[in-house]
Amino acid sequence: MNMTVQYEPNALFFLQNNNINVPNFTNQLQQFLNQNGQNINPNGGNMQFNFNNQNYQVNYGAVNNNVFMVNQIV
Incomplete structure (x- = not known):
């Protein structure tokens, strides 16, 4: 599966506000x-990600x- 990662504004703000390298985070x-990919709920959800x-x-x-829209990161 080839996913494209996109961010809602508040998710992008979280990364920038925490000095996280957005291209590196996105690539990983x-x-x-x-x-x-088999663990992704097509209807949305949440998951743990180690970076x-x-x-x-x-x-x-x-x-x-195949657009993976990140709503929020905590």
């Missing part, structure tokens, strides 16, 4: 999604046309 999240030894909860919306 895309790789994770491509390897774990730079830090765990994040990624909340996402319904997946349309």
Whole structure:
């Protein structure tokens, strides 16, 4: 599965506000999604994602046309 990661404004703000490198986070999240696509709920949900030894909860919306829309990161 080849997913495209996009962010709602508040999710992007979270990354920028916490000095997280957005392209690196996006690339690693895309790789994770491509390897774990069977675990993605097509109707949306949340999942744990480890980036730079830090765990994040990624909340996402319904997946349309392989676009993974990140609603919120906590």
